[in-house]
Amino acid sequence: MKSPLTTIAFDADDTLWHNERFFRLTQDRFAGLLCDYADADDLANRLLAAEKRNIGHYGYGIKGFTLSMIETAIEVTEDRVPARVIRELIEAGQEMLRHPIELLPHAQRAVETVAQDYRVLLITKGDLLDQERKLAQSGLGDLFDGVEIVSEKTTDIYIDIFTRHGEGPDRAMMVGNSMRSDVVPVVQAGGWGIYVPHGMVWEIEHAEEPRSALRYHKVSTLADLPQLVAQIDPRNT
Incomplete structure (x- = not known):
């Protein structure tokens, strides 16, 4: 399949x-x-x-x-x-x-693991120079097939990015800690939205959890991501 x-x-x-x-x-x-x-x-x-x-x-x-x-x-x-x-x-x-960059637990391993079989992107918002600095210091830059630093994360933005870098949002997944920016608009675009709670969330990034959406999932940490991907991907069933 x-x-x-x-x-x-x-x-x-x-x-x-x-x-x-x-x-x-x-x-x-x-x-x-x-x-x-x-x-x-x-x-x-x-x-x-x-x-x-x-x-x-x-x-x-x-x-x-x-x-x-x-x-x-x-x-x-x-x-x-x-x-x-x-x-x-x-x-x-x-x-x-x-301030030097401090990777979160399991971050590097999760990106390295999925990068073996999938096209991997970084999609972030914020100041261009600062985000470029963080990526360079993280040591993860070479793992990504594409990097997008955007002013806002919306459904239309995700459709555009996943169309340019892939086969459209219906064949794409976004992994992040913001319900408002990383999950809801991707699910609305037809993709998989994977929520990884961080604990500290800026109030502006809060949004209702799309519990009824079939393509919404929540993992406790990035350590659980490869297993979730294996469950979603028919090649692994």
Whole structure:
């Protein structure tokens, strides 16, 4: 039987390597710098609101996050934020951009295993230069047949990518930790959406789990991915 699955794509941040925890640590630093002006919960809500407003302007990633922190600092201090605080926020963003990549458990082995039999892609969103840096430092670059760094992950984007790099979304799989970006739009496009929970999820990435979708699956860790692929692929039945 001819396999319906020919292409497997992976998300990057918090699927293959750590990312969100560095944002959380920086946000704690942000709260400490502005504790005289607002409590941590209020700051978190205001920062999230700023990030939502600014995605269309700055996109996803550390640079947009840093600008949103600065904007929030100006807002909560009513334009009186000390210059040293602005400087420290900029330095915090720069530190994030320099932070070495730490692969998540089973990430390399999972990609290496499926790459033996399938076309393997990396599909990630965020700042182009930062995502290229992370990929280069990860040591996984040579395993991918294609890399797509996009401004947003939508059904149309996935259809386009899986058509250009494969035989269309109906013969493709996307593996990631974001229900909103990595799973739901792929399932809607006709592909397999594989959810790998990470534990730390940015609030903007939350979405309802498509439990009734036949092509939706959830694995505990990437260690379980090769077995799931074997179950889906008729060549292994």
